[in-house]
Amino acid sequence: MSATLALAKTNVPNFAVATFGTIGIYITFSCIKLLGIGLYPSLLFCFVGGGLVGVLTYIFVIRPLRRRGATSEEIMIATLALDIFLIAMLNIYADYLTRKYKIMARDFTLSAYDFSIFGLDGVFVVSTSVFLAVLVVLHLIFTKTNLGIAMKAIGENPSLAECDGVNTEFLYIITWFIVGALPALAGAFFPVYWMSNPTTSMFVVVTVFSGCVLGGFTTIYDAAVGGYIVAIAQTALVSYLSNVVGTWILSYGFLIPLLIMIVTIFVFPEGLRSLSLDRLLRSSRYILTRLEGFR
Amino acid sequence: MISVPGVEFFTVLVTYIIIFLIITLSYNLAYGYTGIPDFGRAMAAGAGGFLCGYLPGRLMARVLGIQEDYLENVILIVDRINRELEKNPALSIGLLVLTLLLAALAAGALGLLASLPIFRGIRLFYLGVTLLSIQISFNTIVYHWEPIIRGEHGVPVPDPFGWLPPGPMRSIGVIATSAIVLVIVGYYCISVGRSPLGRLLKAVRDDERSAEALGRDVRKLYVKVMVISYAFSGVAGALFAFYQGYVIGLHFERVTWTFWPIAMVILGGLASNKGTVIGTIVFITLKRLILFYKADLEAFLPFSPVWLDGVLLGIILILLLIYNPRGLLPEKPEITISREDIERIREDVSKVL
Numbered sequence: 001m002s003a004t005l006a007l008a009k010t011n012v013p014n015f016a017v018a019t020f021g022t023i024g025i026y027i028t029f030s031c032i033k034l035l036g037i038g039l040y041p042s043l044l045f046c047f048v049g050g051g052l053v054g055v056l057t058y059i060f061v062i063r064p065l066r067r068r069g070a071t072s073e074e075i076m077i078a079t080l081a082l083d084i085f086l087i088a089m090l091n092i093y094a095d096y097l098t099r100k101y102k103i104m105a106r107d108f109t110l111s112a113y114d115f116s117i118f119g120l121d122g123v124f125v126v127s128t129s130v131f132l133a134v135l136v137v138l139h140l141i142f143t144k145t146n147l148g149i150a151m152k153a154i155g156e157n158p159s160l161a162e163c164d165g166v167n168t169e170f171l172y173i174i175t176w177f178i179v180g181a182l183p184a185l186a187g188a189f190f191p192v193y194w195m196s197n198p199t200t201s202m203f204v205v206v207t208v209f210s211g212c213v214l215g216g217f218t219t220i221y222d223a224a225v226g227g228y229i230v231a232i233a234q235t236a237l238v239s240y241l242s243n244v245v246g247t248w249i250l251s252y253g254f255l256i257p258l259l260i261m262i263v264t265i266f267v268f269p270e271g272l273r274s275l276s277l278d279r280l281l282r283s284s285r286y287i288l289t290r291l292e293g294f295r
Numbered sequence: 296m297i298s299v300p301g302v303e304f305f306t307v308l309v310t311y312i313i314i315f316l317i318i319t320l321s322y323n324l325a326y327g328y329t330g331i332p333d334f335g336r337a338m339a340a341g342a343g344g345f346l347c348g349y350l351p352g353r354l355m356a357r358v359l360g361i362q363e364d365y366l367e368n369v370i371l372i373v374d375r376i377n378r379e380l381e382k383n384p385a386l387s388i389g390l391l392v393l394t395l396l397l398a399a400l401a402a403g404a405l406g407l408l409a410s411l412p413i414f415r416g417i418r419l420f421y422l423g424v425t426l427l428s429i430q431i432s433f434n435t436i437v438y439h440w441e442p443i444i445r446g447e448h449g450v451p452v453p454d455p456f457g458w459l460p461p462g463p464m465r466s467i468g469v470i471a472t473s474a475i476v477l478v479i480v481g482y483y484c485i486s487v488g489r490s491p492l493g494r495l496l497k498a499v500r501d502d503e504r505s506a507e508a509l510g511r512d513v514r515k516l517y518v519k520v521m522v523i524s525y526a527f528s529g530v531a532g533a534l535f536a537f538y539q540g541y542v543i544g545l546h547f548e549r550v551t552w553t554f555w556p557i558a559m560v561i562l563g564g565l566a567s568n569k570g571t572v573i574g575t576i577v578f579i580t581l582k583r584l585i586l587f588y589k590a591d592l593e594a595f596l597p598f599s600p601v602w603l604d605g606v607l608l609g610i611i612l613i614l615l616l617i618y619n620p621r622g623l624l625p626e627k628p629e630i631t632i633s634r635e636d637i638e639r640i641r642e643d644v645s646k647v648l
Contacts, residue, residue, distance in 0.1 A: 013420040015427070064617045073332045076423055077557060078616045080334065084554055085609025088602045095598035202549075203435075206428045213424065251439040258432045265425060269417055 001134075002182040003212045004223035009155040009175045012062055013076045016083040018201035018208050020180050022090055024050050024187025025196045026105075032113055033103050039113040039192070040126055046188040047181045054180020055173055057082060062176070083201070090198035106198070110191040123192040130185065131224075138178075138220055151175060203254070207234060210257035213264050216271020226272060230257050304587055306466040310538055312579045313473040314531050318552070319559045319575045320477075320484045320568060321527035326557070327565040327626075328493060329520045330500030332419055335409055335426030337552035338433045339525040342405045343398030343532030345437050348444035348542035351394045351453050352376060366445055373451040384458040391455035391472065391537070395530050402529020403522045410521035413514060430549060438544030449543025452536050469538050476534065480527045484568050494629055496520065497566060550605060555582070558612045564622025573623055581607065 006014040024046040031042035061078055070078070094105035115122035142148035153161035154168050154175075162168050190196060190204075207230055215226030238253040268274045318340060325331045353365050355376040365372060380387045412425050437443055444450045456468040487493045499506045499513050507513050532552075536542045559578045563570025585592075585603055592600040615622075 007420070013423070015423075061613055061617075068617060068620070070616065070620065072419055073330070073423075074616050074620060076332060076420060077561070078613055080554060081558075081609045081612035081616070083609075084550055084605045085613070088605025088609065091602045092598040092606070095602070099597055202431065206431055209424045209428055213421065217420075252436070254432060254435060258428055261425065261428060265412055265417055265421060269421070 001138075001220045001223045001227070002179045003208065004215060004217050004220060005175065005182075006179045007212075007217045008219065009151055010058075010062070010172055010179075011072075011155075013072065013079065014179065015076065015079040016057070016086060017179075017183055018205040019083050019086045019090070020050055020053060020183035021187035021190065021204065021208075022196075022198060022201045023053055023086065024184030025190055025200060026090060026093060026198075027184065028110065028188040028191065029105070029108065029196075030097075032110065033097075034101065039110055039188070040122075043126075043130070043185060043188050046184045050184020050187075051177040051181035053086075053184070054176040054178070057180065058172055058176035063172070087198055087201065094198050107195050108191060108197075109193075109195055111193070114192050121192070123189050127186075127189045134182065134185070135220070135224055142220075147171070147174070206254050206261070207231065207257040210261040210264075213261045214271055216273050218271065218273060222272055229272075230260055233257075233260065298588070298591060300584075300587055302463070304583070306463065306470070308580060308583050310466065310470055310473060311583060312576055313470060313477050314535050314538070315556065315559070315579050316477055316572060316575050317473070317480050317531035317534070318528050319556045319563075319571045320480055321524040321531075322556045323560050323563075323566065323568065323571045324484055324487065324496075324527075325520055325524040327560055327567070327571070328487070328496040328500065329517065331413075331517060331521065332423045333409070333426055333521070333524075334423045334549075334553055335430035335433075336528060336556060337547050337549045338405060338409070338426075338430040339402045339528035340532030340535070340552045341430075341434060341437065341547035342402040342525070343395075343529030343534075344536040344542055344547050345444055345532075346398050346401050346529075347394055347452050347533045347536035348450045350397060351390050351455075352450065355379070355390065355453055366442065366450070369445070369450050373453055376453045377457050380453060380455060381457040387455040387458050390453065394455075394537075395476070395533050398529045398533035399526040400529075402532070403526035405529075406521040406523075406525025407518065409525065410518040413517045413521075427549070430553065434544070434548065444542055444544060446544040449541055449546075451541050452539070454540060455537060469534075473534050473538075476530055480530075481568070483523075483527075488566070488568055497626075497629065500566075550608070554608060554612070558608055558615070560622075561612065561615050561620070562622055564624040564626060566626040567622060567624045570622050570624035 002020065003014050003017040006012045006017070027046045027049045028039065028042045031037040031045050032039060037045070061082055062075065065075055065078055097103045097105035117125055140148075142152060150161065150166045151171055151174070153164070153166055154171050158168050190200065194200075208227075211227035211230040212223055213226070214230060215222035215224070217223070234253055234256045237256050238250060241249045264271065318336070321339075322333070322336055325333050352369065352373055356365055356372050359376065359379060361372055361375065363372065380390070409426055409429065412422055417425070438446050440446065441448075456465050456472075459465050459468045487496070495506070495511060495516070499511070499516060503513050532547060536546075539546075555578060559574035560571050561574070562577060563572065563574030582604060585600060585607070589600045592603070
């Protein structure tokens with residue numbers, strides 16, 4: 001949702017989105033290990049901290065590039081450079097934590113800090129609730145408030161919106177706050193199930209982009225559906241295949257999102273939205289007819 | 296006391312500069328001249344490098360009639376192969392040339408595959424995302440799939456320079472071989488830059504639709520550039536693997552083999568071969584100096600100095616894009632008719648009118 005928001009509202013292809021998530025991981029880790037705050041109370045710090053990183057990204061990277069009239073490729077490369085910078089900074093921070101506080105700041109999990117409710121993992125309940133809350137809040141902002149409508153306007157035509165008296169600068173800052181806050185919030189949940197380190201983003205970036213491509217980089221709803229489909233497909237298929245062919249397949253789980261991304265780009269590059277029910281029915285009918293003919 | 300770089304530092308530096316010049320010149324062809332945002336370049340170098348770990352050893356084992364399982368006994372087998380190669384310079388050179396050619400072929404084939412999304416006419420951002428994702432997946436497969444190069448354990452690479460006397464002569468052998476490849480790649484890139492093809496590539500980069508309207512098959516051109524450019528990078532990857540003598544699944548990662556070359560090209564100036572050379576020399580020297588002074592810096596810093604590499608790359612690249620996007624030696628405008636000729640034509644026309 002964050003990557004889609006950045007592209008749709010501010011026309012910035014953000015390659016650092018997954019690393020914004022790793023920032024969330026380390027904010028949670030620091031809250032738990034240094035401040036003694038619990039896993040879920042640290043979500044607030046993740047939201048604010050991630051949001052601040054997003055705003056700083058806009059102020060120090062995106063805004064100067066826009067003012068210079070940088071091309072889309074240049075902005076893309078700048079976000080990649082930011083990604084490398086942030087990964088290096090996270091590594092430095094991990095080194096610092098290890099040396100100063102003697103904490104294992106790499107390859108850690110935070111599963112010990114989770115709870116269980118009605119036989120379900122706390123992380124499942126909380127992450128789903130947070131996701132739904134975020135979706136509802138964003139929906140309300142974009143449809144019911146002047147702020148959201150103005151954000152839509154800057155996504156469509158920033159110059160026209162500015163002529164209409166919209167404070168685009170303020171809106172870009174708000175958008176980038178959300179762009180930074182959402183992945184950081186997601187990052188807080190990540191170490192409950194998976195081993196985390198400063199380079200975690202490199203392993204999840206394919207899944208993240210696959211969800212965005214499937215969603216078509218258009219609206220947050222499509223991005224949410226795309227993300228869910230990719231994540232469920234990856235988890236379910238890998239889990240099924242590991243029972244059938246063996247656990248070695250677990251290392252190749254990333255190939256499923258890659259496959260989804262490639263199929264999306266080649267078959268329906270506009271994403272899920274371009275798949276109308278009519279088109280799906282026609283395709284299925286065509287395939288069935290061919291199969292019958294084959295028989 | 297601060298250490299002073301010795302001869303070894305400079306031989307390593309020169310080797311790295313030459314190998315990376317092959318990468319950056321070929322990248323400049325794709326990005327600088329043609330405008331393809333190829334974020335999967337590490338894959339091209341990896342294709343050459345990993346092929347070096349996979350093929351020459353197995354090939355030589357077969358030639359020498361070694362029956363044992365290659366991967367299980369790889370260290371002993373490669374040691375035996377190296378002893379044979381030391382005795383036979385002709386075989387060593389043959390193996391080197393054959394591997395470099397196959398590396399170019401393998402990387403070129405990968406370039407063809409990587410250029411397929413272009414045929415769909417996808418948005419630039421999608422192309423960047425796809426190539427980056429394919430590259431990450433490619434490296435992860437090599438890392439996890441042990442039958443290729445034993446993944447994280449890696450394999451030794453047969454040494455085709457072993458017949459040279461040990462010490463500086465081997466380094467000179469590597470440098471000379473890399474320099475020959477660089478001359479070929481450099482000559483090709485400079486020739487393209489000066490030819491009508493170079494102007495066509497720039498025209499496609501600046502306005503794809505106009506070039507298409509003038510009857511140029513833009514998609515085919517993209518594919519050709521990707522294949523040639525990947526093939527050159529593949530050779531660079533193979534040379535690097537031969538130079539290191541060992542290749543593991545972690546080699547050819549995206550920061551060193553994609554983003555550093557992007558920074559080098561941008562620092563020098565897009566579509567400027569001279570600028571690319573300067574950018575490469577500056578960046579590689581900086582990178583090697585950080586590594587050289589790693590131990591000295593370690594005493595002052597509360598973290599490992601290796602991370603300075605990423606911090607500097609990120610900051611320099613962002614600053615370059617903001618303040619000097621055209622690089623140190625900006626691309627010169629293409630003027631096909633001289634100013635005098637334009638003035639003369641204008642005068643002639645005004646006389647007629």
